[in-house]
Amino acid sequence: MANTEQADTTLIGPTIERIAPLDRAAMAAAQSRLDGLTKPQGSLGWLEELAVWLAGATADATPLLPRKTVVVAAADHGVAAGGVSAYPQAVTVAMVQNFLAGGAAINVMARAQGATVTVVDAGVASVIEPPAGTSSLRFQSRRVGAGTADIRSGPAMSAEQAEQAVAHGIEVVAGLREVGVDMVATGDMGIGNTTASAAITSLWAEASVEEVTGRGTGIDEAGWKRKVAAVRDALEANRPDLSDGLDILQKIGGFEIGVLAGVILGAAAERVPVVLDGFVSGAAAQIAQAIAPQSIEYCVAAHVSAEPGHAIALERLGLTPYMDLEMRLGEGTGAVLFFGHVEAATRVLSEMATFDEAGVPGRDDS
Amino acid sequence: MANTEQADTTLIGPTIERIAPLDRAAMAAAQSRLDGLTKPQGSLGWLEELAVWLAGATADATPLLPRKTVVVAAADHGVAAGGVSAYPQAVTVAMVQNFLAGGAAINVMARAQGATVTVVDAGVASVIEPPAGTSSLRFQSRRVGAGTADIRSGPAMSAEQAEQAVAHGIEVVAGLREVGVDMVATGDMGIGNTTASAAITSLWAEASVEEVTGRGTGIDEAGWKRKVAAVRDALEANRPDLSDGLDILQKIGGFEIGVLAGVILGAAAERVPVVLDGFVSGAAAQIAQAIAPQSIEYCVAAHVSAEPGHAIALERLGLTPYMDLEMRLGEGTGAVLFFGHVEAATRVLSEMATFDEAGVPGRDDS
Numbered sequence: 218m219a220n221t222e223q224a225d226t227t228l229i230g231p232t233i234e235r236i237a238p239l240d241r242a243a244m245a246a247a248q249s250r251l252d253g254l255t256k257p258q259g260s261l262g263w264l265e266e267l268a269v270w271l272a273g274a275t276a277d278a279t280p281l282l283p284r285k286t287v288v289v290a291a292a293d294h295g296v297a298a299g300g301v302s303a304y305p306q307a308v309t310v311a312m313v314q315n316f317l318a319g320g321a322a323i324n325v326m327a328r329a330q331g332a333t334v335t336v337v338d339a340g341v342a343s344v345i346e347p348p349a350g351t352s353s354l355r356f357q358s359r360r361v362g363a364g365t366a367d368i369r370s371g372p373a374m375s376a377e378q379a380e381q382a383v384a385h386g387i388e389v390v391a392g393l394r395e396v397g398v399d400m401v402a403t404g405d406m407g408i409g410n411t412t413a414s415a416a417i418t419s420l421w422a423e424a425s426v427e428e429v430t431g432r433g434t435g436i437d438e439a440g441w442k443r444k445v446a447a448v449r450d451a452l453e454a455n456r457p458d459l460s461d462g463l464d465i466l467q468k469i470g471g472f473e474i475g476v477l478a479g480v481i482l483g484a485a486a487e488r489v490p491v492v493l494d495g496f497v498s499g500a501a502a503q504i505a506q507a508i509a510p511q512s513i514e515y516c517v518a519a520h521v522s523a524e525p526g527h528a529i530a531l532e533r534l535g536l537t538p539y540m541d542l543e544m545r546l547g548e549g550t551g552a553v554l555f556f557g558h559v560e561a562a563t564r565v566l567s568e569m570a571t572f573d574e575a576g577v578p579g580r581d582d583s
Numbered sequence: 584m585a586n587t588e589q590a591d592t593t594l595i596g597p598t599i600e601r602i603a604p605l606d607r608a609a610m611a612a613a614q615s616r617l618d619g620l621t622k623p624q625g626s627l628g629w630l631e632e633l634a635v636w637l638a639g640a641t642a643d644a645t646p647l648l649p650r651k652t653v654v655v656a657a658a659d660h661g662v663a664a665g666g667v668s669a670y671p672q673a674v675t676v677a678m679v680q681n682f683l684a685g686g687a688a689i690n691v692m693a694r695a696q697g698a699t700v701t702v703v704d705a706g707v708a709s710v711i712e713p714p715a716g717t718s719s720l721r722f723q724s725r726r727v728g729a730g731t732a733d734i735r736s737g738p739a740m741s742a743e744q745a746e747q748a749v750a751h752g753i754e755v756v757a758g759l760r761e762v763g764v765d766m767v768a769t770g771d772m773g774i775g776n777t778t779a780s781a782a783i784t785s786l787w788a789e790a791s792v793e794e795v796t797g798r799g800t801g802i803d804e805a806g807w808k809r810k811v812a813a814v815r816d817a818l819e820a821n822r823p824d825l826s827d828g829l830d831i832l833q834k835i836g837g838f839e840i841g842v843l844a845g846v847i848l849g850a851a852a853e854r855v856p857v858v859l860d861g862f863v864s865g866a867a868a869q870i871a872q873a874i875a876p877q878s879i880e881y882c883v884a885a886h887v888s889a890e891p892g893h894a895i896a897l898e899r900l901g902l903t904p905y906m907d908l909e910m911r912l913g914e915g916t917g918a919v920l921f922f923g924h925v926e927a928a929t930r931v932l933s934e935m936a937t938f939d940e941a942g943v944p945g946r947d948d949s
Contacts, residue, residue: 255681256688257669257800261916262889262909303623303946311943315621320936322622328934329926434623435946523628540906542924543628550627557923558908560695568694570686577677580669580801 224384235486239273247272287402287549290473293364294409323548340472368451379467386479404549405497414500422533429526462507477501485515494552495522499530519555590750601852605639613638634928653768653915656839659730660775689914706838734817745833752845770915771863780866788899795892828873843867851881860918861888865896885921
């Protein structure tokens with residue numbers, strides 16, 4: 218196929234093998250430090266759990282994570298032909314251009330948090346031409362194809378393309394590590410991708426199609442019914458093998474979903490904490506879970522989306538969302554907003570004084 | 584009284600008079616701008632409501648709020664003698680020293696958000712000596728007294744002291760405006776202050792003492808029972824006049840609660856948006872509400888605290904919290920964490936491209 222890039226699929230197996238459990242010693246050390254800091258024990262609530270998790274993921278009791286990026290993977294979906302979105306397919310490419318110009322919500326949110334935006338073309342309908350000299354932190358062309366096939370009548374992609382997508386995601390993380398990135402958020406862009414995500418969530422989380430199918434970018438009632446029918450058709454036409462995450466991706470996934478699943482696997486192998494965004498990120502995480510369950514230990518759910526399937530996906534993933542702001546934009550916006558919480562949690566561990574250091578009296582009963 | 588400072592109480596009346604409604608034209612302009620940006624309408628959820636509110640509070644459709652501070656008001660409470668806290672009263676002064684040394688949670692959170700910490704001694708038990716040359720953005724001595732009297736047997740303070748506390752808060756805002764601060768968060772420190780806050784909330788929100796009395800810094804069951812009894816005693820001994828916010832403050836409040844109420848009134852008069860922290864800030868906001876109901880339009884609730892009375896206070900205030908992270912530290916920590924959301928909301932308004940600007944196709948049905 219023209220205009221595609223090849224990733225090294227032999228990376229997948231060894232990457233999965235390298236995913237280790239969270240570091241319990243670092244978590245215990247972080248908890249012990251938190252308990253000695255000048256505040257009532259546990260009074261920072263979930264921020265303390267977040268700090269302990271970050272310690273476990275990074276194997277460092279006082280992690281510092283100054284270089285954060287959001288990987289926004291973009292791709293097109295054949296199912297968009299079925300009238301499942303309020304927007305035309307051309308929006309995907311146009312929004313990638315918007316990401317590169319810095320005018321999208323994710324650019325704004327990332328600037329507010331001091332994070333970078335790494336745009337990955339995982340397979341949009343037409344080839345993106347980034348400005349000359351654009352760095353790999355801003356844009357990577359990792360095209361698996363020119364959009365997926367229509368999942369209503371057959372698989373989204375070939376088995377080889379599914380492996381390619383995941384391998385590309387692993388390579389993205391490897392490249393980010395080389396430039397010192399120590400934390401990643403997942404983001405997505407792709408007209409039609411909540412339809413694929415609904416199919417994945419219905420299958421993997423064993424939920425009804427109606428429960429997991431939402432309004433996406435804002436379709437009307439007739440469009441929602443078309444979307445429900447499309448998800449049902451996709452599941453019936455493809456019957457993915459539940460024991461095989463790559464088969465689920467191949468049959469009912471998307472190129473950006475595969476790349477994000479690869480990002481999660483690669484990050485877990487590298488002990489890079491992953492902040493998940495909304496529904497499409499949740500679908501990617503379910504693919505990663507199907508491939509390597511332990512990878513989810515390296516993920517945190519920034520928020521629960523207004524898309525109804527997201528809460529169901531998070532339950533299947535075993536993740537509790539930190540925020541509920543009724544966001545449903547994607548792009549990684551909710552995840553990047555959460556970087557501020559991560560920053561606060563790491564600074565609490567590293568910068569707060571202990572009772573002893575500050576000369577503050579302890580509890581009356583201690 | 585020795586070691587106290589006098590504020591200009593004649594400021595209170597004119598300040599209340601100056602509190603105007605939110606600017607509906609700025610809110611409509613902000614909403615219109617949001618609806619034209621390159622995202623599905625409403626897809627940023629509560630961040631969009633936040634942006635519209637910021638526009639209304641500041642009377643600016645594209646507000647920029649780069650200079651944020653948290654006012655941490657500290658004071659002692661006579662009721663601490665009743666064994667209502669897990670920590671000795673000496674912790675209040677020691678924590679103020681910790682704030683000045685930069686080692687407390689609020690310092691860390693503020694650094695993470697690029698905000699300053701303005702510590703106000705509203706009346707701790709012993710006089711604080713800040714390092715020479717400490718700026719008024721770091722520390723202000725505004726002592727109304729050396730801790731309140733024990734509310735179990737009589738009023739917390741005199742009527743004049745209640746006015747002094749509120750006037751000091753108004754003066755704090757005036758001083759912050761002079762150095763360009765355009766957004767404030769409320770924070771508190773004071774052993775015993777959740778007991779006073781429970782009394783205020785039980786009275787003003789008409790809730791049972793048991794419902795609004797929590798574990799504060801972490802008292803045990805016997806301590807909780809003493810605390811419930813103390814709140815009940817305070818309400819019975821004082822019988823505040825519900826039609827008079829200053830009387831409520833005088834009878835069952837605290838110096839830091841009065842200063843924070845004054846901060847809210849002063850900020851509302853100056854169109855400075857206020858981010859409320861947890862339970863003690865909620866008590867201060869209820870005092871402000873009792874004095875000037877419209878002042879609450881200028882407040883946003885960053886989060887709901889793990890202290891059970893806070894949700895009840897927020898309902899009485901008519902505010903919906905943005906986050907629930909089970910925090911219960913105070914100091915303004917939850918409010919400052921929320922500064923990141925405010926920053927994101929303002930940047931969305933100012934920096935995102937519209938569909939026209941970015942050349943992104945619109946909805947299929949538009």
